[in-house]
Amino acid sequence: MEETSSDPLFAKELPPEGTHGITKARKGLIELIIALFAVSEITVGLSLFFSDALAYGFIPLFCIAMATVSLVSIVLAKPRYVHHASWQSLIVALLLLGLDGADFVWSWSLIAVGGIVIFWMYGVFPWSRWAKKHVKGGIALSVLSTVFYLALINLVVSGALTWFLPVAVPTLLALLLGTLLFFLWFSNRKGNRIPIADIVLGSMVVLFSSSAVFDGSLARYQTGAISLRWASSLLVTALVILLFMVAVSLSLRLRRYFTSHNRHD
Incomplete structure (x- = not known):
């Protein structure tokens, strides 16, 4: 006598316990x-x-x-940073809008909610799946959100775009242009590793030069003439650091050039 296998009670395998629903x-x-x-x-x-x-x-x-x-x-929420941070940011934004809009008039909450959006764009969004797959698109969205937030602050405080176009836009353009130039400079180097010192010095040059542009734009907006009041020392420091970085880069290239020729000889 041989025992034959009978058909199972359920034709399909049941999912493991606790995979769906709420515990x-x-x-x-x-x-x-x-x-x-x-x-x-x-x-x-x-x-x-x-x-x-x-x-x-x-x-x-x-x-x-x-x-x-x-x-x-x-x-x-799912036990992930992106999900928890996104939900809590949304809830805090609704709370601030509700507190400010109890009389159906919104003022300070718009600036606060905009700050929460900026925090989410720079502190949460880069860790999302979409941002990891589309790095350039994520950077573009972060920059646009910053631009719109500055415009929102100007509109809420002044009721019109007053200092946004003559002050904020040139400063942002200088910051983006400096970052792009250093990114292209570092990307053209041989090897994938970039020294931390170069990153720190490049960041100082970009920040100091952008501060000088901000000071000059603000002076033009307030007095009608371009002048550097408190950022002149920052601009000089940025130029000195930039000359130092260029000199170091040229010395390294010359050393590699003569070293490679000596090897061939």
């Missing part, structure tokens, strides 16, 4: 958070009602609701 521990945490939210809202609402301050109850009740949303997002 019991997460369900318990969510239920606890919702219970605390309900108790807090009822307690604060009754306290405001009996103290005749219910008309000012939007801000505390709204803060409790947003805190609940933040805790629930922490429990439900």
Whole structure:
């Protein structure tokens, strides 16, 4: 007698336990958070009602609701930096807009939310999958977000584009142009490793020269004449560092040239 294998009860393999849905521990945490939210809202609402301050109850009740949303997002979000940082940035932005827009008029929250967007573009977005696949596109989006944020600050504070075009745009162009030139300079070198000293010195040249452009543009915007007031020393320092870097680069090239010729001889 031989035992024959019978057909399985389920034709397809079942997925491993816990791969889909929410675990019991997460369900318990969510239920606890919702219970605390309900108790807090009822307690604060009754306290405001009996103290005749219910008309000012939007801000505390709204803060409790947003805190609940933040805790629930922490429990439900994927255990990755990009997901958690993105959700928390969005929740904080909505909280600030809600606090400022209680009277349906938004002012300071626009600048604060713009700052959160800039933080996300430079502190979260570079670690996303899309940014890793499209490096140039990510850099372009980061630069455009910075430009729009400066324009937003000018619009919110002054009500029009006053200092954005004559001051911010030349400074950003100088910063981008200097960064691009040093990137091309370093990329043309032989070998993939770039000394840290060259990166630090190049960054100093770009920052100091951009500061000089900012000082000159600001002086022209305020007085009508281009002049360097506090950035003249920075510009001189940038020129000295640049001459030093060029001299070092030329000396290395000359050394390689004579060394290669001596070997061939």
